[in-house]
Every structure is written in C-alpha cells, then in structure tokens.
Amino acid sequence: MTTATGTSRRDFLRTAALGAGGLVVAFFVPGTNRLAAAAPAAAAAPFAPNAFLRIAEDDTITVLLAHSEMGQGIWTSLPLLLAEELDADWSRIRVEHAPAAPDYFAVGMPMQFTGGSMTTWTEFERYRRAGATARALLIQAAARRFGVKTADCRCENGAVVAGDKRARYGELANDAARLTPPKTVALKDAKDWTFIGKPARRLDSPEKIDGRAKFGMDVQFDGLLTAVVARAPVFGGTVASFDASAARRVPGVRDVVQVPSGIAVVADHFWAAKLGRDALQIEWNPGPNAGLDSAVLQGDFLKTATDDGLPANQAGDAAAALAKAATRFEADYAVPYLAHAPMEPLNCTVRIEKDRCEVWTGTQFQTLDQAVTARITGLKPEQVTIHTMFLGGGFGRRATPTSDFVSEAVEVAKAAGKPVKTVWTREDDIRGGYYRPAFVHRVAVGLGTDGKPTAWQHRIVGQSILGNSPFQMMIKNGIDATSVEGVADSPYLKSVADRHVSLHSPELGIPVLWLRSVGHTHTGFVMESVIDELAKAAGKDPLAYRRELLAEHPRHLGVLELAAERAGWGTPLPPGRARGLAVHESFGSFAAQVAEVSIDNGAIRVHQVVCAIDCGIAVNPAGVVAQMESGIVFGISAALFGRLDIVNGRVQQSNYHDYRVLRMNQMPKIDVHIVPSQEKPGGVGEVGVPPVAAALANALSALTGKRQRELPLRATS
Numbered sequence: 001m002t003t004a005t006g007t008s009r010r011d012f013l014r015t016a017a018l019g020a021g022g023l024v025v026a027f028f029v030p031g032t033n034r035l036a037a038a039a040p041a042a043a044a045a046p047f048a049p050n051a052f053l054r055i056a057e058d059d060t061i062t063v064l065l066a067h068s069e070m071g072q073g074i075w076t077s078l079p080l081l082l083a084e085e086l087d088a089d090w091s092r093i094r095v096e097h098a099p100a101a102p103d104y105f106a107v108g109m110p111m112q113f114t115g116g117s118m119t120t121w122t123e124f125e126r127y128r129r130a131g132a133t134a135r136a137l138l139i140q141a142a143a144r145r146f147g148v149k150t151a152d153c154r155c156e157n158g159a160v161v162a163g164d165k166r167a168r169y170g171e172l173a174n175d176a177a178r179l180t181p182p183k184t185v186a187l188k189d190a191k192d193w194t195f196i197g198k199p200a201r202r203l204d205s206p207e208k209i210d211g212r213a214k215f216g217m218d219v220q221f222d223g224l225l226t227a228v229v230a231r232a233p234v235f236g237g238t239v240a241s242f243d244a245s246a247a248r249r250v251p252g253v254r255d256v257v258q259v260p261s262g263i264a265v266v267a268d269h270f271w272a273a274k275l276g277r278d279a280l281q282i283e284w285n286p287g288p289n290a291g292l293d294s295a296v297l298q299g300d301f302l303k304t305a306t307d308d309g310l311p312a313n314q315a316g317d318a319a320a321a322l323a324k325a326a327t328r329f330e331a332d333y334a335v336p337y338l339a340h341a342p343m344e345p346l347n348c349t350v351r352i353e354k355d356r357c358e359v360w361t362g363t364q365f366q367t368l369d370q371a372v373t374a375r376i377t378g379l380k381p382e383q384v385t386i387h388t389m390f391l392g393g394g395f396g397r398r399a400t401p402t403s404d405f406v407s408e409a410v411e412v413a414k415a416a417g418k419p420v421k422t423v424w425t426r427e428d429d430i431r432g433g434y435y436r437p438a439f440v441h442r443v444a445v446g447l448g449t450d451g452k453p454t455a456w457q458h459r460i461v462g463q464s465i466l467g468n469s470p471f472q473m474m475i476k477n478g479i480d481a482t483s484v485e486g487v488a489d490s491p492y493l494k495s496v497a498d499r500h501v502s503l504h505s506p507e508l509g510i511p512v513l514w515l516r517s518v519g520h521t522h523t524g525f526v527m528e529s530v531i532d533e534l535a536k537a538a539g540k541d542p543l544a545y546r547r548e549l550l551a552e553h554p555r556h557l558g559v560l561e562l563a564a565e566r567a568g569w570g571t572p573l574p575p576g577r578a579r580g581l582a583v584h585e586s587f588g589s590f591a592a593q594v595a596e597v598s599i600d601n602g603a604i605r606v607h608q609v610v611c612a613i614d615c616g617i618a619v620n621p622a623g624v625v626a627q628m629e630s631g632i633v634f635g636i637s638a639a640l641f642g643r644l645d646i647v648n649g650r651v652q653q654s655n656y657h658d659y660r661v662l663r664m665n666q667m668p669k670i671d672v673h674i675v676p677s678q679e680k681p682g683g684v685g686e687v688g689v690p691p692v693a694a695a696l697a698n699a700l701s702a703l704t705g706k707r708q709r710e711l712p713l714r715a716t717s
C-alpha cells in the first residue's frame with residue numbers, strides 16, 4: 001500500500017526513475033515553497049514537492065495519493081485529473097497511498113491529512129500539472145526517438161504519435177526520466193477534456209469486491225499479536241489499581257501491560273485478548289467528570305444562551321431593531337452529542353525496531369501520527385513509516401488532533417516489546433472516543449411588514465473542537481469558526497443590517513471532534529428550520545420566501561430551484577405525506593434537498609429525497625452522486641436516531657442496536673441532480689449532510705402542524 005520513507009526524496013527519485021526503470025514526475029505548487037523548510041532534501045527546489053507519478057516500462061501508470069481513501073472516491077477522482085492531462089490509457093492506471101513525508105503535505109499547509117472535503121479542489125490544478133509535465137517529457141523523448149519536432153507529436157491513450165510513428169509511454173519512460181522537466185506547462189482547455197466531467201467507475205471497487213483491498217484490520221504478519229485496552233468508563237478517569245492474574249490465565253493471553261490510556265491485554269488473537277480484558281479486575285479513579293450529565297448540560301447551555309457571548313458576526317444594533325420589529329420570532333434549538341460510528345472499528349498495528357518503527361492504520365492525519373509515534377519511541381519522524389491503509393469509514397474520527405488510537409497502539413507495542421495490533425471494539429469507540437459536540441441555539445428575529453428579517457440575534461452554546469488542541473491558533477478573538485460556520489456566514493444574514501451572532505464555548509471534560517460536515521451538522525438544521533418558521537410567520541410558501549431572501553445569491557437559488565422542480569414542489573401528494581425543503585452552502589459547494597415524509601405505525605418514514613448540488617466542476621459525476629447519496633443517508637441517520645446520552649460521566653449507548661443508523665428497509669429513494677458549472681470545484685463528501693435534518697423537520701411540520709426544534713426528530717401525531 002505504501003512506500004517506506006527512510007530514504008531522502010532525492011534518493012527516492014534517483015532510484016525509482018533510473019534504477020527501477022521508468023519515469024517519476026515530482027510535481028510542485030506555486031506558492032507553497034514555505035513548506036520546503038520542513039524537508040531538507042527539497043530545500044533547493046523552487047516549490048515544495050507533494051506527490052509523484054510513476055510510469056513503468058510495462059505501461060503501468062501509478063499515482064501516489066497524499067490523501068486517504070475512506071470511501072469518498074479520491075482513489076478515482078485524483079487519477080482522473082492526472083490522466084486528463086497525460087492522455088493516459090485509463091486501464092493502465094494504478095493507485096497507491098503515499099508514505100507519510102513532507103513531500104506529501106496538503107496544498108498550502110504544513111501537514112499531510114485528509115478532511116474538510118478539500119482533497120479534489122485543492123489538488124485540481126496540481127494533479128493536472130503533474131500529468132501535463134509527464135506528457136511534455138514523453139513528447140520530448142518521443143521527438144528525439146522519431147527524429148521530429150515536438151510540435152509534430154501528440155499524445156493519445158497512453159502513447160505518443162507522430163505521423164506513422166507511435167511509441168507507448170512505457171517504451172519512452174526511461175528516456176523521459178533523463179530529461180529536464182519544463183518550468184511551465186500548458187493545461188488543456190475545458191472544451192478538450194475527455195476524462196474530467198465524465199462518469200467513471202471507481203478504481204478501488206474491484207479490489208474491495210474481491211477482497212484484495214487491505215484495510216487496517218486486515219494487517220497480518222508472522223509474530224503479530226493483538227491487544228485490546230480496558231479504558232476508564234468515565235471521561236478522564238485513571239487506573240487506581242488492577243489485578244491481572246485471571247486475565248493471564250486465559251488461553252492465548254501473552255501479556256498484560258499498563259499504558260497511559262488504561263490496561264492492555266496482549267494475546268495471540270482478538271478473542272483471547274477480549275476474554276482477557278473481561279477477566280481484569282480494575283479499580284478506577286473516576287476523576288472530575290463523574291457527574292457529567294448531558295440532559296443537565298443542555299439546561300445549562302440554555303441558561304447560558306440568555307446572554308450574548310463573544311461576537312462572531314455583528315452589525316448595527318440587533319437588540320434595538322428587535323424591539324422595533326413589526327413581528328418578533330423567538331425559538332431555542334438543540335442538538336445532542338453524536339458518535340462517528342464508522343463500520344470498521346478503530347485499529348492500529350505497530351512494529352518497533354531499534355532504529356525504525358512501522359505503523360499500519362487507516363488514518364486521516366499522517367503527519368501528526370508520525371510525529372506522535374516518533375515522540376513516544378524516541379525516534380526521528382523520518383524513521384517512522386506510516387502505511388496508510390484503506391479506511392472503513394472515517395467521518396472525522398480518524399483525524400484526531402491527539403492521534404489517540406495511534407499513540408495508544410504505539411504505547412502498547414512499546415510496553416509489550418513485540419509487534420501488536422491494537423483493536424477497539426465499536427463499544428469502546430462509542431463509549432470512550434470523541435464526539436460531535438452538543439449545541440444549543442437561541443434565535444430571535446424581527447420581521448418587517450413585508451415579512452423579511454430586519455433584525456437577527458443568534459446565540460450559540462457548545463464546546464469548541466479547536467480549543468485544547470494543537471489547532472488552537474485557528475481560534476480568532478475567542479471564536480472557533482467550526483462552531484459558528486453556517487450561521488455567521490449565512491447568506492440570509494448578509495442583508496440584515498442589524499444582526500448579532502455570538503458564541504459561548506464552555507469547557508467540559510467530554511472529548512469532542514469534528515464529524516462529517518463539522519459545524520454545518522447543526523447550523524444547517526437550525527438556519528433552514530428558522531427560515532421555514534419565518535416563512536410561516538410571514539404567511540408565505542417556504543420556497544417563495546427563500547426565493548425572496550436569496551435573490552442576490554444565484555448559486556443558492558440555482559440548486560433550490562432545481563431540487564424543487566425535480567421534486568414537484570407544490571404538486572399534490574398522496575394523503576398522509578408532506579414535503580419539506582432546505583438549502584445550504586458548505587465547503588465551497590451548494591446543496592438543496594426536498595424530503596417527502598409520512599408517519600407510519602408511529603415512526604417517521606422518509607419516502608424520497610431529491611437533491612441538487614452545485615459543486616463547481618464535477619470531476620467525476622458518478623462520484624458526486626454517490627457522495628451525495630452517502631451524505632443524505634448519514635444525515636437521515638443522525639436526524640432520526642442520532643443521540644448519545646451521558647449519565648454520571650458515562651455514555652449510555654454502545655453499538656448499532658442503540659446508536660442506530662438507517663436500515664436498508666428504511667432507505668428512501670434518492671434522486672441527485674448536478675448543476676452544470678465551470679466554477680472551481682468545491683467539496684462533495686460532507687455537503688450532502690447539512691440540509692437533511694432541516695428538510696425532514698420542515699416536512700414533518702407541514703405534515704403535523706407541529707414544529708420540532710430538537711434532534712433527533714420524533715414521530716408526532
């Protein structure tokens with residue numbers, strides 16, 4: 001899956017390009033030379049290298065991805081960008097996860113990671129330039145071989161052609177590798193694209209279907225042991241004492257070791273480790289968080305919301321304008337703590353040797369994991385190899401600023417003195433992992449005689465994700481942007497002269513983390529629910545009201561109109577059904593959804609969701625559709641079932657039976673429409689989530705006449 005990082009970039013290029021046979025193209029990004037200081041071998045380069053293209057003599061084209069494939073489809077979309085400019089034979093494309101190294105830092109950032117729906121749009125130009133650079137070198141090599149001018153050569157389907165002469169890329173690779181890359185290359189005009197914008201089947205599907213794909217849980221080699229860890233049942237709890245005698249008697253148990261996170265049982269296989277853990281006798285110091293209660297916290301948040309917090313968006317005098325408004329609307333909204341609950345439980349395999357360490361895991365944060373591993377083992381970062389495996393779902397959980405599950409696995413392997421795969425059960429993660437924070441919104445809006453907002457006061461209360469993390473420097477003037485995104489920058493507020501959005505970020509002992517669509521998970525629900533309520537207060541149709549408020553926002557309007565049209569907004573429905581709609585911008589893209597719901601035998605039934613997305617240039621439309629479908633299902637699961645209850649510092653839910661996700665028989669029909677666009681690409685993987693809960697809540701309100709302002713939604717009569 002990966003390449004070891006023990007060699008320098010210069011040695012890697014020399015060996016791969018000349019010794020192994022073939023062409024390797026390093027590609028660079030203007031404006032990122034500030035990262036070169038992190039990579040001594042690349043210091044003299046004009047730009048910081050980030051990824052590599054390999055062309056072998058057998059015509060195989062290997063693309064190394066600096067990002068992690070966790071189901072979002074970049075295993076296909078990024079090679080499409082490169083193949084476009086290279087005029088590649090798509091059947092010859094192969095993909096590998098790149099090693100953890102400064103060469104693969106994200107564009108404009110001093111680390112290698114995957115998140116924020118930013119992979120495709122940040123790499124859109126870089127991967128194309130890589131393909132164009134390779135194409136130029138191959139044409140130069142072919143021109144010399146053919147004895148013609150480069151202008152007489154063209155590339156097509158993995159070959160260079162000049163008149164009746166033709167050479168496959170593999171034939172030219174060694175010659176091309178000895179040429180000096182051009183300083184600049186011309187990229188194709190959009191009208192000439194043959195790959196970009198055309199649906200492509202995923203390159204990772206065949207190996208995931210036949211079992212060749214390797215996830216972290218699949219790692220196995222001679223001498224590898226398996227461990228599970230007993231962690232404190234209360235956030236922040238510690239071990240007071242333990243008795244491992246019974247655990248050591250379990251057949252297959254090899255060792256019991258204490259690590260910073262708890263007590264690890266190391267065994268020949270998972271079942272022995274689990275039974276050994278079950279046999280442990282542990283006395284815990286519960287610590288300061290034993291009294292935490294999520295229901296009490298929600299009440300505390302509501303009390304806090306009676307006062308303004310730190311300003312996140314303010315203009316005019318919202319309080320005075322509210323007092324003068326013709327109509328005043330007030331409401332409180334609440335969302336609970338949520339778990340990520342990926343299908344593949346957390347796991348990490350570690351092998352520590354005298355002068356090197358190897359880590360195999362599905363991770364979204366390679367650079368942090370490498371640094372943390374180096375610190376624990378006493379090695380240098382370049383002595384730590386991170387093998388990025390396929391991720392069986394991430395949703396943000398595999399991007400922890402503390403590298404929690406990786407650092408724990410390193411501690412276990414270090415204490416055991418042997419290679420160990422540390423495995424979390426799903427119960428371990430749901431009860432002792434990281435969570436989307438709970439939030440409360442208190443909203444007060446003044447309406448004019450025309451029904452439009454004249455004043456907007458919005459108070460948000462919830463834990464900061466960035467606070468107490470290595471990313472604290474991203475908090476500006478006390479505001480964690482991930483807490484207020486979707487409200488502070490809402491298009492609805494731009495035309496409201498008197499507005500005040502403020503934030504309270506209480507510090508609690510509950511570990512919190514970004515979850516798929518981050519702050520938009522709650523702000524999308526609140527804003528689009530509020531707009532529906534304002535439409536009702538103004539006596540207007542929800543679609544017509546949004547048209548008025550979004551008149552100066554064409555991309556919002558574009559997806560809104562398309563979704564409404566394809567859903568048949570305003571046309572009759574069967575008895576007992578209703579529609580609701582929502583539109584939201586996130587991660588540089590715009591999505592609108594219309595949900596059709598009913599209540600069936602005391603349960604909410606979602607029959608259909610029609611979605612329109614404007615993500616700018618859709619590199620792989622098939623991938624965009626798949627991700628919107630995925631986001632919608634993820635969002636429905638959270639809207640209907642997602643809730644963690646914390647009592648006495650303990651999470652009550654444990655697995656899919658009580659922390660439910662949408663079942664197959666509950667799956668609605670999903671209809672996705674992509675707005676044609678030549679705007680720069682936006683995100684896709686997270687964009688389908690934010691509108692769902694609001695569309696469902698709005699539909700339920702239309703159906704029952706009752707407004708629900710708290711998630712998860714309930715069936716009401």
